[in-house]
Amino acid sequence: MRYAMAIDTLKCVGCSGCVVACQTENRVPIGYSRDWIREIMQGVYPNLNLEIRSERCNHCDNSPCVRSCPTGASHYEEGGIVKVTVSKCIGCSACIVSCPYDARYIHPDGYVDKCTFCDHRLKQGEKPACVAACPTKCMYFGDMDNPDSEISQILNSRRHKTLIPEAGTSPRVYFLY
């Protein structure tokens, strides 16, 4: 099993619904977030192009954060989810520096926090909170190893990309465009 997420940039309106759904679901303190919106604008008026992306931890196959963690707090779990064991984390920030996507932050309680793909919801057969809440239904989530899954189908049928592929991290969050 290999969990992956795809975000349709043609549909995303950048409303931040995913951000606040994650914050409330995962009790992320106000002022911090595990996901965020990025807008990339190109061109000169009136010939313009705007790409809007909901971004988060890419749960990379080759995660620099896991490699750089001195205590083993950052680790892979079933389905390739990259997680932090709070009790092992010493808040040294090595992972934060190593992540090309700036996906991690130090929680006010002193440990490093990030997207978990809402693994607590996955265990109950639910989608991650951001995917479930998104008003544009622009987010897809599932098992890439299953060719019949929605995520496999959408990645097979649509043009897609990952962020900073040159970093060699093999991200598992895809952007449809």
Place this chain on the structure above:
Amino acid sequence: MNRSRRDFIKISALGSAGLIWGSYWLNAGSVAGTEAGHSGLWFSPAELTRTPTYCEVCFWKCAGWVHKNEKGEIWKITGNEKDLNCNGRFCPRGTGGLGQYYDEDRLKTPLIRTEERGKQTFREATWDEALQYIADKMKRIALEYGPESTALFTHGSGGKYFTRLLKSFGSSNVAAPSYAQCRGPREAAFYATFGQSLDSPENTDIRNTRCLVLIGSHIGENMHNNQVQEMSDSIGRKAVIITVDPRFSTAASKSKYWLPIKPATDLALLLAWMNVIISEELYDRKYVDKYTSGFEQLKAHVEGFTPEWAYGITTIQPGVIRETAREMAAAAPAVIVHPGRHVTWYGDDTQRLRAIAILNALLGSWGRRGGFYMVEAPAVPSIELPVFPEIKKDWTDAMGGKYPLADSVLANGLVDASLPQPGTGYLIKGWIVNGTNLIETLPDQKHTLEAIQNLDLLVVIDTMPMAITGWADVVLPECSYLERYDSLRDTHHREPLIALRMPAVEPKYESRPAYWIARELSKKMELVAYFPFETIEEELDHELKQMGTSLKEMQQTGVKIFPKESSLYFAEGEDVVFDTPSGKIELYSNSFAAAGFDPMPVYTAHPEPPEGFYRLNYGRAPMHTFTRTINNPNLHDLMEENVLWVNPKTAKMNDLSNGQEVWLENQDGVVSSFPVKVRVTERIRWDSVYMVHGFGNNSSKLSRAHGRGASDTQLISRVMTDPIMGGTGMRGNFVRFRNSKNGEGSV
């Protein structure tokens, strides 16, 4: 207290919760929280880990679930899968709605204006004192001027009960600013054309459309939930989207065609589209023949409005006008020329919306799949009440016959009628303001404040210390929507449905729900016969039982859908009678002609920015609803302030850089109270600037929002009033940049 003038009171020192009465659920007249009170007829909130609500963060009112954590505290809010307004998905504001409950800046106790050593201030009061004060003042106004000299402004779900209170008192002056400051022109225009107004949610069949035309309507930045969802679906289906906007909006970025129109010229484009559709015979001939009247007059009327004519006005190339008109016709009848929502722009808005309605009629989209579906409202039974007193006068008596086609009370009309209008002998002297921050809602703040100074009583009922509360004589702390029941949401969607709001938790502080406030006031005004049920639970249960359900059932489902009796679309060849003078869809409006207005839309040029000034445009951001949300801790975290969008050319000419703070000065010399940061972006035309509405708040009690960003409303001192229905056109204001609030000249 004898006082000639109201001072604005900063209530920052108050809200210490110095007066404690204990639990509302245990002590108040309502017995909602106790088992003894309902004998198992319905659940108390404490018995449920998930309670139904409908959202109060905006007027879309999506139905959802409030989830509580292991401590019984509000944890998160999610959408109700059965609700057609949201389909189980909440926008950021709905999800972040819990911030309204947790906001520590909330109003906490009733407050009464008092004077100490020549300085006006608020003192904390008990509910009994505050309500008695209001009742006494209301009675005095009735004695001196008549009960018709009172008015209610409301934009919240408690409005039903305050409306009942005011009507039982003897006044029909009840206004929501959502009419004359927002969607009124389209209601009047669609009513004149199709005999039916649009109301909310709009009956646009975006889910099935093949072509969606947005004119200054920024779906995706306005989070009108199911419309955003359906637009996304339509993108997935590769429907053609045409966006007309001087700004490269989010919707524009999703569009096949973006028409970066010169502001204030939309009507010329609409007339040119009609010209193409008629001259190229692209209209739905069968539909037009069967259902419409006035086609020949329209044809003659638009003959001269060629794309070449419109090009000189709109700056949109004739080829693009033709191509987009053909796209619409190719998709017809599955095409929507969207009416928009906030459409009070230039004072001829009803005519612009008439043009939109006519265009839809030519394309045959009204009553057709992918166009506009036909709605049916659920029948919420009215409870039996004593007859309301006869109303002898109302706000229109002060209007001198103006705005004959207004089909709702104008909030600005109530303001006008609160200032002496010579010869009318009618004056409003008391306002109750519920859930609407009139200072930021109504344009021309100076005029609003003059009216406020002329009142004998101003009561503000709100959850937050918004700017309007600073002018109140009495402030009543309403509890947030997460702590109260309200009237049922009845919605005419694709199927008629109702939604229940019930409290998830007990009201914080001394806040109280609208029903309780209205009923307690009615007791003191000897009008309690109009509130026959002691608690709202009983009234709701009574209503619901007549609808074949019950409060207990609705507490577990949140939403109930009723079967729709009529069909969504006209059947092939179906005979339809429209509620217009001719019984047809009126391309030529007989009602407009009879009232002395142009029966078909005519383009008029609007004022342009003077040298060195830029047109002030404003709009929505997906994470905020006007001023209502700006202090919400969760939503403030997503967007703390607005910024001023400035085109790079404009920035260069004015020596502005990204992130620089500027004050804005409008054409009348009004300078913004606070500076706003410049955002240099190609997404806005060089002749305009843009900012999100709702920021720049003056109320220091809003600790997060105070002074963040600038207020567009403050700069809207010129109002272009629509003579047809009284809408307040707000987009004829121009600004220039200043490097200090008081300094000389521009930047």
